[in-house]
Amino acid sequence: MDLRQRPFRSVLYIPASKPRALDKARSLQVDAIIFDLEDAVAFDEKVAARETLKEALDTDGYGARYKIVRINGIDTEWGLEDAKAVTHINADAILLPKVAAPADLDALAQITGDLSIWAMMETPRGMLNASAIAAHPKLEGMVMGTNDLTKELQCRFRADRLPMLTSLQLCLLAAKAEGLVIVDGVYNAFKDDDGLAVECEQGRDMGFDGKTLIHPAQVAVTNTAFAPSDAEIDLATRQIAAFEAAKADGQGVAVVDGRIVENLHVASAGEILAKAKAIDALAKE
Structure with missing residues (x-):
């Protein structure tokens, strides 16, 4: 499956040092997992966490869930060995924290070779260099x-995330220009389903492919928010059918629910139906 067609609605952080959490993740209805060697692992557990994670991924059992490993920064005492270790385990991609410039990715790629790289976008410098990254x-x-970004920006928390909208949109523009997957930051209040739903809706409206999560309790809300709704699927189906009928009659546009339907609307409709199909396929694996 092409990565851009693959669902990334829910991307759950799992501490690489916790065998029970690693095992539980095998049964969660998430689209992707970030196996975390960085923030979620205590300093005195970081070395052992590499082997714990290797054992879990060698055993596998994660099905079609996309497997990403977040390492410590290359400039830390653990990052270099983390990067080397990830090249020898069953992971789909490696995630580098605090990416500030393309040179950070160059340094990692020299170690990880052909392994796909993801970038944590969480610093002002990274925002300014988003396009080049x-x-x-x-x-x-x-x-x-977004947690680190809030700290670096020294901004206040607001439910509408107004202080960081520019940063979010810079990264969205950069990712969309290059055809990358981009997922939104975490929502810290993991017992607040209503607040999570509002932030998911905002992220979905902005164009994010999904959201990173800190707790399994957030999965259902997020999966629903970033999946096409029944109404969207119905409209997409009718738009495509109407446009095909219009073409058969020699017309270049159609009308659905009082609105013009052109090629660009049909393309968007096709993407919605493809995403819904991919989600159904993922749920069956």
Whole structure:
């Protein structure tokens, strides 16, 4: 499956040092997992976490879930060995934190070779260099690190995320220009389903492919928010049918629900139906 057609609605962080959490993740209805060697792992557990993660991924059992490993920064005492270790385990991609410039990805790629790279976008420098970062040939996806970004911007928390909208949109523009996957940052209040739903709706409206999660309790809300709704599927189906009928009559446009339907609307409708089909296929694997 082409990566852009693959669902990334829910992307759950799992501590690489916790065998029980690693095992539980095998049964969760998430589209992707970030196996975390960085923030979720205590300093004195970081070395052992590499082997714990290798054992889990060698055993596998994660089905069609996309497997991403977040390492510590290359400039830390653990990052270099993390990167080397990931090249020898069953992962789909490696995630580098605090990417500030393409040179950071160059340094990682020298170690990881052909392994796909994802970038954590969580610093002001990274925001300003988003376009150049997104154009890196090894880059496959971007992950918004909104907690670190909030700290670096020294901005206040607002439910509408107004202080960081520019940063989010810079990364969205860069990712879309290069055809990358891009997922939104975490929602920290994992017991607040209503607040999560609002932030998911905002992220979906903006164009994010999905959202990173810190707790399994957030999966259902997020999967629903980033999947095509029944109404969207119905409209897409009718738009395609109406446009095909118009073409058969020699017309270049159709009308559905009082609105013009052109080629671009049909293309969007096709993407909606393809995404719904991919989600159904993923659920059956």
